[in-house]
Amino acid sequence: MAEKRLMYGNHAVVEGVIAAGCRFFAGYPITPQNEIPELMSIRMNAIGGVFIQTESEIAAINMLFGAAAAGKRAMTSSSSPGISLMQEGISYIAGADMPVLVVNVIRGGPGLGNIAPAQSDYYQATRGGGHGDYFTITLAPNSGQDLFEFPKLAFELAEKYRNPALILADGLLGQMMEPVEFSYEPIDPKSLPEKEWALSGCKNRERRVVRSYDLKPGKLEEWNWRRLKKYEAIKKNEQRFEAIDCDDADLVVVAYGTCSRVSGAAVRMARVKGLKVGLLRPITLWPFPTDVLRDMSQRVENFLVVEMSCGQMIDDVKLATECRSKIHFHGRPGGGVPTPPEVFTKIEQALGGGR
């Protein structure tokens, strides 16, 4: 086992991205993710990678498009308002079927909002976010260890399906320090196989084209149908979740990211009091772990959805459980973070008033 290091979540992202063999970062500063570009500027310089502080988020995301089209692992990070600015570029990248990694360390919104942790960009992340019919693979870390490991997973999924991938963190995960184990050998970018679609210079071979549009009648429709097949494969193969104490549960708390940590503590409190309560933590938000929730709803009477928003993931829980169970909700929007006793109280209420 490798030695554990006490690290900020934002720093764990940087080490994870570099260990994943990514050597291209472009981004623009915004709290609460500034430790990512700060450390990235030092680390990329030290290892001969590319660090660019762009003039705007729009420039950053379009540089990612270029780097990805050239066949390289490329990433950016930002926080909510900055991610909004990137949506046009993400849509183009999705339309061109390019793999990139975008990290969103969410802060309170809407608008300029504040710099406190939030989960209010769930809809934006899981419904495409920009214009057009598309989806982005979305991973939800809940620890420093995840923040180290998920960049590698995100690049692998992004390249397997030729699709942009998002890591959806929040201000708490970015600013928290936890022990992190560098759990895998760093990948040498030179060892990554060359992509058969990469624009690497067409001397002595057929030219390749990367683009998100085709004006020939019917062509774009055809592309979209083909992309839908890809999305269906992702939904079938890549649903990831963690289930704790769900087997005998009368109530299952559904929460991701920071809320899954807080809810995990509340579930422990409930178990100590003899309440049969479990925790389902979606790890992929898109594809949403619909199958496990559908199965659970055959026997679990109550679900409690906990989010740092007015309620967004709750829609996916309702869709998955198809009206078979009661869906309760506890939300804290605008930078509010729930506490374990707060969630425990909601659990008691949902189970019929502290029985």
Added chain:
Amino acid sequence: MTKEIIIAGFGGQGVVSSGIILGYAGLIEDKHVTFFPSYGAEMRGGTANCSVVISSEPVASPIVANPDIVVIMNEPSLARFEPTVKPQGLLFFNQTLITSRPKRKDITPIPVEANAIAEELGQGRIANMVMLGVMAKKTGLLKIETLKKAQRKRFIKADEEQLSLNDKALERGYALL
């Protein structure tokens, strides 16, 4: 064993550093730890606090609502955090800078002349080290030697003179009770 700790004071009193030192110390003693600072538009002289969890099991929530231990460095933080302490919890407070006194009867207040001792050692800013020393002794949560190692991890660029002074402040705090 899980201990939830909140450290609070003015920005510049070493509140965040204290939390990180506890984090390193927990890790050195092979415990599970989380450290979360209240971050924001903070500045020197503004308020600062952080939450630390040290546990023998994986830490579920890094968010602490009702701490077992609070370390209070200034007056406003006493009013804010005294009501949150768990019954039978410990409240360490910097008596040099705090004129009011804890009111609750169901917790144990531990007054520490942190700034006075730090000044006596030659540097007011190491009052946080005195507090950490006292806390380590009273709770038995971490060894003094571990804290000394941990502060060296935190202040990696500091010179030996400063690091030894920090050690002295930790020891003085540890010897107080």
